[in-house]
Amino acid sequence: MQYGYFDDDKREYVITRPDTPLPWINYLGCQAFFGLISNTAGGYSFYRDARLRRLTRYRYNNVPFDVGGRYIYLRDDHTGTYWSPSWQPVCRDLNDYQCRHGMGYTIIGGEYRGIEARTRFFVPLHEDLEVWQLTLTNRRAAPAVLSIFSSVEFCLWDAQDDAANFQRNFSIGEVEVEDRVIYHKTEYRERRNHFAYFACSAPVAGFETQREAFLGPYRGWDRPLAVERGIASNSIAHGWSPVGSHHVRVQLEPGETRQIIFLLGYSENPPQQKFDPPSSQTIFKGSVRPVIAKYLDAGNVERACRALASHWCDLLSTCQVDTPDAHTNRMVNIWNPCQCMATFNVSRSASFYESGIGRGLGFRDSSQDLLGFVQMVPARARERILDLAATQLPTGGAYHQYQPLTKRGNNDIGGNFNDDPLWLIIGTSAYLKETGDWSILDEPVPYDNQPGSEQPLYEHLQRSFRYTLERLGRHGLPLIGRADWNDCLNLNCFSDTPGESFQTTTNKEGKVAESVFIAALFVLAGGELASIAAHRHLDQESATCLAEIERMEQAIRDHGWDGKWFLRAYDDAGRKVGSAECDEGKIFIEPQGFAVMAGVGMEDGTARTALDSVNELLATDHGILLLQPAFSRYYLHLGEISSYPPGYKENAAIFCHNNPWVMIAEARLGRGDRAHDYYLRINPSARQSISDLHRCEPYVYSQMIAGRDAPSFGEAKNSWLTGTAAWNYYAVTQWILGIRPSYDGLEIAPVIPASWSGFRATRKFRGATYHVAVRRTGPGNHVSLVVDGVPVAGNTVPLPSRQGGEVIVEATIE
Numbered sequence: 001m002q003y004g005y006f007d008d009d010k011r012e013y014v015i016t017r018p019d020t021p022l023p024w025i026n027y028l029g030c031q032a033f034f035g036l037i038s039n040t041a042g043g044y045s046f047y048r049d050a051r052l053r054r055l056t057r058y059r060y061n062n063v064p065f066d067v068g069g070r071y072i073y074l075r076d077d078h079t080g081t082y083w084s085p086s087w088q089p090v091c092r093d094l095n096d097y098q099c100r101h102g103m104g105y106t107i108i109g110g111e112y113r114g115i116e117a118r119t120r121f122f123v124p125l126h127e128d129l130e131v132w133q134l135t136l137t138n139r140r141a142a143p144a145v146l147s148i149f150s151s152v153e154f155c156l157w158d159a160q161d162d163a164a165n166f167q168r169n170f171s172i173g174e175v176e177v178e179d180r181v182i183y184h185k186t187e188y189r190e191r192r193n194h195f196a197y198f199a200c201s202a203p204v205a206g207f208e209t210q211r212e213a214f215l216g217p218y219r220g221w222d223r224p225l226a227v228e229r230g231i232a233s234n235s236i237a238h239g240w241s242p243v244g245s246h247h248v249r250v251q252l253e254p255g256e257t258r259q260i261i262f263l264l265g266y267s268e269n270p271p272q273q274k275f276d277p278p279s280s281q282t283i284f285k286g287s288v289r290p291v292i293a294k295y296l297d298a299g300n301v302e303r304a305c306r307a308l309a310s311h312w313c314d315l316l317s318t319c320q321v322d323t324p325d326a327h328t329n330r331m332v333n334i335w336n337p338c339q340c341m342a343t344f345n346v347s348r349s350a351s352f353y354e355s356g357i358g359r360g361l362g363f364r365d366s367s368q369d370l371l372g373f374v375q376m377v378p379a380r381a382r383e384r385i386l387d388l389a390a391t392q393l394p395t396g397g398a399y400h401q402y403q404p405l406t407k408r409g410n411n412d413i414g415g416n417f418n419d420d421p422l423w424l425i426i427g428t429s430a431y432l433k434e435t436g437d438w439s440i441l442d443e444p445v446p447y448d449n450q451p452g453s454e455q456p457l458y459e460h461l462q463r464s465f466r467y468t469l470e471r472l473g474r475h476g477l478p479l480i481g482r483a484d485w486n487d488c489l490n491l492n493c494f495s496d497t498p499g500e501s502f503q504t505t506t507n508k509e510g511k512v513a514e515s516v517f518i519a520a521l522f523v524l525a526g527g528e529l530a531s532i533a534a535h536r537h538l539d540q541e542s543a544t545c546l547a548e549i550e551r552m553e554q555a556i557r558d559h560g561w562d563g564k565w566f567l568r569a570y571d572d573a574g575r576k577v578g579s580a581e582c583d584e585g586k587i588f589i590e591p592q593g594f595a596v597m598a599g600v601g602m603e604d605g606t607a608r609t610a611l612d613s614v615n616e617l618l619a620t621d622h623g624i625l626l627l628q629p630a631f632s633r634y635y636l637h638l639g640e641i642s643s644y645p646p647g648y649k650e651n652a653a654i655f656c657h658n659n660p661w662v663m664i665a666e667a668r669l670g671r672g673d674r675a676h677d678y679y680l681r682i683n684p685s686a687r688q689s690i691s692d693l694h695r696c697e698p699y700v701y702s703q704m705i706a707g708r709d710a711p712s713f714g715e716a717k718n719s720w721l722t723g724t725a726a727w728n729y730y731a732v733t734q735w736i737l738g739i740r741p742s743y744d745g746l747e748i749a750p751v752i753p754a755s756w757s758g759f760r761a762t763r764k765f766r767g768a769t770y771h772v773a774v775r776r777t778g779p780g781n782h783v784s785l786v787v788d789g790v791p792v793a794g795n796t797v798p799l800p801s802r803q804g805g806e807v808i809v810e811a812t813i814e
């Protein structure tokens with residue numbers, strides 16, 4: 001069963017019934033002001049940091065799942081009937097309900113009793129506000145007299161406090177109302193310099209700012225008293241729960257259309273200019289009035305909308321493909337890069353599964369995300385790399401996460417995830433290949449944000465590399481620390497106390513447990529570092545790097561191979577993890593994909609054997625399982641991984657993040673059919689037809705799909721904020737389609753299905769546009785290139801000779 005369809009021409013997913021299995025959401029905003037919006041207008045907004053600067057309140061764990069958001073109510077003032085054009089929260093049957101999720105905007109609406117209402121929500125570029133553009137049309141034969149009520153519930157800024165510290169919160173809420181604008185200014189009287197505003201383009205008949213006054217006692221958002229009565233009481237919130245609601249009255253003639261614009265925005269005043277007059281407690285509004293006036297104007301809103309569309313057009317034009325497979329095209333051209341931008345913007349902080357208060361930007365996560373967005377926003381990728389590096393510790397280790405607002409390491413989560421530092425090398429090398437901006441390596445970057453500790457970024461990468469070397473175990477493999485990529489394989493934790501965090505508890509010294517995964521990551525990252533050093537003519541450093549990699553590869557061959565696949569780890573007692581010897585968890589996906597991706601085992605055949613084992617033991621119709629057999633009980637020495645019921649999350653779900661590692665590994669082995677088959681198994685668009693089972697959005701990846709040990713095998717969870725976005729994008733564009741930026745040019749090395757006759761692609765790279773046509777003339781992967789009519793040896797198109805040029809690349813594979 002499907003709940004909608006893809007409109008690829010408009011780059012939209014169109015939801016045609018509101019009762020999707022789960023809220024199907026979109027992200028608004030691309031710089032500082034962000035919003036999450038569901039297909040029934042649920043969700044919330046924040047400025048930069050979903051925890052520290054939350055504008056509107058959202059109740060997680062709510063029933064139903066998605067209540068609270070950007071709700072507009074319509075009321076027929078003749079009959080008193082009221083409804084929501086976004087279906088929720090009133091939930092009347094709408095005709096022609098549609099939610100169109102597009103690039104940075106969402107349009108929701110439908111018709112009820114002859115009144116059509118659609119609202120376009122978006123955040124204009126470079127502005128800290130969101131626009132709700134409501135268009136009403138009277139399709140009746142008679143005039144309609146309507147009341148419109150807007151609504152938002154304000155969050156008292158710090159979302160964590162807001163959800164917890166009620167003894168204080170119930171007494172601090174404050175608002176001002178001036179010229180149809182509701183200002184939310186809780187705590188502005190003291191240390192906050194920021195406030196929110198909620199404005200309306202139409203004359204208002206009234207307003208509410210106190211939730212109890214708007215909803216009425218013992219009522220929810222589905223039947224607000226003010227709406228039911230058709231009159232607002234002009235309440236001014238003091239304490240309790242400030243909300244914003246405008247009441248607008250309109251009369252529409254038959255066929256008449258009217259637009260009303262609402263703005264929800266954020267603003268900061270300099271501390272010396274907070275109040276107007278200075279001696280008062282009234283917000284100084286001089287700086288926001290012009291912004292409000294600008295966007296209450298329909299012409300300006302249209303222009304802002306067009307600017308946003310062209311911004312997205314530019315972003316997506318970096319890489320467009322035309323292959324024989326519609327799911328590949330749609331995901332590569334539209335939705336996968338869109339999701340990559342979401343992970344760039346909010347990392348793992350704010351979604352319908354991430355509360356926005358727990359996790360900021362992850363060091364490992366954001367470093368990997370670079371693989372998916374660097375080509376679209378290289379300048380911002382540069383900034384991200386430097387921000388990440390500034391949270392690195394002098395030891396080369398890293399804070400696991402940092403807060404986006406302060407850019408400071410998050411002490412609550414700490415560090416010692418021993419894989420973290422190496423990801424910085426992976427991310428930086430992706431940036432260098434994409435941009436050729438070698439100057440980034442000379443940027444002075446502090447450690448732990450301490451002024452005076454600045455060293456060139458290149459030194460940070462060196463320390464990342466040495467961090468691993470200084471922490472080797474008895475097999476010469478890297479010590480795992482708190483955990484490696486798999487946050488839940490906690491080999492030094494040994495927690496037997498309920499509620500203790502697996503992410504921060506360590507009961508062992510950590511001198512024994514080793515990770516084969518980090519060893520493979522070290523080989524991959526070390527190879528990049530060696531190339532970077534060679535490029536800088538640091539031949540000695542490059543050679544040292546290569547020697548260390550060789551030593552690590554040897555350790556993997558000697559102690560990381562289990563006979564038919566790569567071992568996962570050694571535990572604190574020196575026993576094998578992920579071995580045929582184990583009762584459960586005999587084989588893990590991570591080292592298979594990663595080792596082969598790093599080139600380990602290519603010569604001696606172990607790479608092929610490992611991937612065949614994956615195919616035999618881990619691959620399912622819904623994707624590749626993280627491990628098998630699932631852990632059936634809790635193992636003290638393995639930690640969180642065995643805390644999950646079998647088939648979920650890290651305990652043998654299809655953890656979509658590392659499926660692409662196997663796709664890349666298969667591509668390295670030249671097995672295009674398998675690589676693309678794996679790609680399609682988790683491709684959201686290809687799974688659209690099983691939406692009742694999959695349940696999450698069919699246009700973005702989810703972190704996981706329940707594995708075959710779970711009763712809900714095939715059900716996805718935790719959509720949007722996952723490394724799956726970047727890795728799949730990278731796997732399909734750079735390894736299956738094989739259009740791959742390198743230090744020296746654009747490599748063309750497709751490993752595509754045998755049945756494909758070829759494909760076309762347009763790729764912007766280093767200031768030129770490459771028009772690539774790939775034609776298959778034989779069953780293999782051997783590439784011959786003709787560039788601008790001239791045959792070129794090898795499979796790398798040299799760097800462009802001039803900016804802005806067009807390069808015609810004809811590639812034949814046989």
Ligand code: BGC
Pocket residue numbers: 487488503640649650
């Ligand atoms: C999840 C992991 C996640 C970790 C981060 C765990 O509960 O299973 O996927 O990375 O929490 O805090």
Ligand code: NOJ
Pocket residue numbers: 348362364365484485486487488650
């Ligand atoms: C999600 C986390 O964001 C990521 O960092 C981690 O690698 C995976 N879970 C696996 O545990």
